[in-house]
Amino acid sequence: QIDEAKAAASVDNLRSPICCxxxxxxxxKTKLLDKIRQTNVQEGEAxxxxxxxxxxxxxxxxxxxxxxxxxxxxxxxxxxxxxxxxDTPGHESFTNLRSRGSSLCNxxxxxxxxxxxxxxxxxxxxxLLRDRKTPFIVALNKIDRLYDWKPIPNNGFQDSLAKxxxxxxxxxxxxxxxxxxxxxxxxxNAALFYENKNMGKYVSFxxxxxxxxxxIPDMLKLLVTLTQQRMAEKLMYLSELECTVLExxxxxxxxxxxxxxxxxxVLREGDRIVMCGLNGPIxxxxxxxxxxxxxxxxxxxxxxVHHKEVKAALGVKIAANDLEHAIAGSRLLVVGPDDNxxxxxxxxxxxxxxxxxxxxxx
Ligand code: GDP
Numbered sequence: 001q002i003d004e005a006k007a008a009a010s011v012d013n014l015r016s017p018i019c020c021x022x023x024x025x026x027x028x029k030t031k032l033l034d035k036i037r038q039t040n041v042q043e044g045e046a047x048x049x050x051x052x053x054x055x056x057x058x059x060x061x062x063x064x065x066x067x068x069x070x071x072x073x074x075x076x077x078x079x080x081x082x083x084x085x086x087d088t089p090g091h092e093s094f095t096n097l098r099s100r101g102s103s104l105c106n107x108x109x110x111x112x113x114x115x116x117x118x119x120x121x122x123x124x125x126x127x128l129l130r131d132r133k134t135p136f137i138v139a140l141n142k143i144d145r146l147y148d149w150k151p152i153p154n155n156g157f158q159d160s161l162a163k164x165x166x167x168x169x170x171x172x173x174x175x176x177x178x179x180x181x182x183x184x185x186x187x188x189n190a191a192l193f194y195e196n197k198n199m200g201k202y203v204s205f206x207x208x209x210x211x212x213x214x215x216i217p218d219m220l221k222l223l224v225t226l227t228q229q230r231m232a233e234k235l236m237y238l239s240e241l242e243c244t245v246l247e248x249x250x251x252x253x254x255x256x257x258x259x260x261x262x263x264x265x266v267l268r269e270g271d272r273i274v275m276c277g278l279n280g281p282i283x284x285x286x287x288x289x290x291x292x293x294x295x296x297x298x299x300x301x302x303x304x305v306h307h308k309e310v311k312a313a314l315g316v317k318i319a320a321n322d323l324e325h326a327i328a329g330s331r332l333l334v335v336g337p338d339d340n341x342x343x344x345x346x347x348x349x350x351x352x353x354x355x356x357x358x359x360x361x362x
Contacts, residue, residue, distance in 0.1 A: 016057070016082040016313045017227040018104060018263055022128070023111035024119035028141040031210035032111060033087060036066070036220070051292050053259045054246045055315035058083045063220055070156040070217045079228050083220075084313045086246075086261065104244045104261055107227050108136035109219070114175050114207065115145050118182040126186060135230055137204045137222050138190060140179065144209040146171050154213035157206065158194060176205065193222055199229070241265035243332040245275055246315070248323060254288070256323040260332055264312045267334065273320070274344045276330035276352050281345035283335070288319040327352075 021029050037049065037056050048059045058066075059082040067076060086105070110125050112118065129136050144151055148168050152160050161169060176192065183190045183203070191197075193204035206222055208215035242264040251257050258275075271286045290304035291314070310316050331351060333344045 014080045014228075015264060016080055016084050017106040017223075017231065018055075018084045018086065018261065018313050019107050019109065019223060020086045020105040021109045021111060022125045023109075024113070024116075024121035024125075027111040027113040027116075027119075027122075028210045029111050032109070032139065032141060032208065032216070033085065035210045035213055036085070036216055052084075052315035053291060053317045055087055055261060056085050057314060058085065063224060067217045067221045067224070069154065070221050076221060076225070077228065078224065080224065083223060083227075084261075084315070086315075104246075104263060105132070105134055106231060106263075107223060108134050109139050109223070110136050111139045111141050112179060113142050114140040114172075114179070115142055117175070117179045118186070123186060126188065130188075135226060137193070137206055137219070137226065138183075139215075139219055140176070140205050140207045141210055143172070143207045143214060144212045146175070151209070151212035151214060154216065157208070157215040157218050160214045161207075172207070176207075179205070193218060199226060241267070241332075241334050242312070243267065243334075245326055245328055245330045245332055247328055248326045251317075251319075254290075254319045255321075256326075257290075257317050257319045258323050258326050258332075259315065259317050261315050262310060262312045265334075266309060266311050267316065267318075268309045269307070272335040272341070273318070274333045274335060274341065274348055276327045276348050277322075278325040278327060281349050282322055282326055283341055283345060284320040284322045286318055286320055290317040290319065291315075 021033060023029055033056070036058075037051075049062045050057045060078045060080065063083060064071075064078060070076075108129055110122065110129065112122055143149060143157075146164075146168050148165060150164060150168075152163065161172065164172075180190055188203060189201060190203040190205055193206045196202050196204045204222055204226075206215055206219045208219055210216075241262075243260050243262045245258050245260050247259040249257055249259060267286065267289060269286055269289055272283065273286060274281060274283050276282070288304075289307040289310055291307065291310075293303060293305055304317065307316070331348055333348055335341050335344055
């Protein structure tokens with residue numbers, strides 16, 4: 001089985017990277033998510049985009065469709081199977097997270113309102129990303145608010161900009177320069193994505209509009225390119241489990257449940273799991289693994305699909321006993337046949353101090 005895991009762990013067999021979105025309030029984080037998620041009703045669930053617990057999964061087919069307009073030369077490579085985007089922008093558990101090698105966020109989108117430039121929470125987010133060494137891109141959102149902007153829905157940014165009046169192009173240049181300078185003052189070198197010659201050294205600005213959809217193809221292309229180039233190693237399948245508690249919720253008929261993001265590995269019904277609790281470690285057995293019904297079946301009375309087994313990366317709801325005091329941001333471990341439950345309990349609880357220091361400083 002180890003050989004099998006080794007064979008599977010290659011750069012040709014990558015798991016889906018996990019993407020979070022953060023930034024100052026009102027910059028358009030929610031709106032951007034809505035816009036990328038937007039499914040074409042006539043095509044059913046466009047390219048198989050699925051709503052998950054706390055996340056949305058974009059299989060590569062959907063991303064291929066959505067990036068076609070900026071991939072006319074067909075040179076873009078699609079090696080990762082898809083992209084898992086965490087739905088709750090600026091979610092507390094992201095800020096709560098232990099800093100030690102968490103995979104809840106492989107890549108981030110930092111959203112900045114192009115009309116406002118840097119704002120207090122932009123700087124907070126910047127520091128957070130830097131502390132975690134999380135690669136990120138900056139969406140310069142709301143370009144449609146540049147005076148006299150003529151939208152071309154869902155277009156690539158460069159083409160849209162080229163078709164604007166000189167005065168619009170100048171305003172854009174002006175605002176870009178100001179924001180670039182402000183980033184520099186905060187110790188960060190950034191460049192417009194198509195002028196960025198060194199993605200390792202410079203962060204890319206990608207201008208977007210969550211209203212017109214312009215620049216969103218560029219943003220998706222950049223996310224995919226960046227994860228494939230910079231993170232192939234991290235995205236190989238591991239036999240090891242990586243799982244994080246996102247939220248603790250009481251659900252009618254299920255009792256207290258936890259929403260988790262499974263970043264790597266496999267979870268099975270019946271697994272013995274261990275996580276941090278307010279009154280000490282929690283050890284319990286998975287009673288049910290649940291994901292939402294596919295969109296088209298939303299009318300069905302039962303809200304969830306049950307799974308015997310789920311594989312990374314995805315968002316899933318876990319029903320089990322004794323979850324009342326589980327802590328968002330905690331790691332979740334599975335007790336394997338050769339593991340000592342108490343050792344694992346000690347291991348997760350060693351994160352606790354960090355969890356709380358993060359809570360109190362955020
Ligand atoms: P969040 O707090 O970052 O999640 O921001 P929201 O997504 O809730 O957006 C805040 C406000 O900005 C809402 O009124 C949105 O309609 C508006 N907004 C978001 N994106 C854009 C955009 O690209 N263009 C324009 N004109 N307005 C936007």
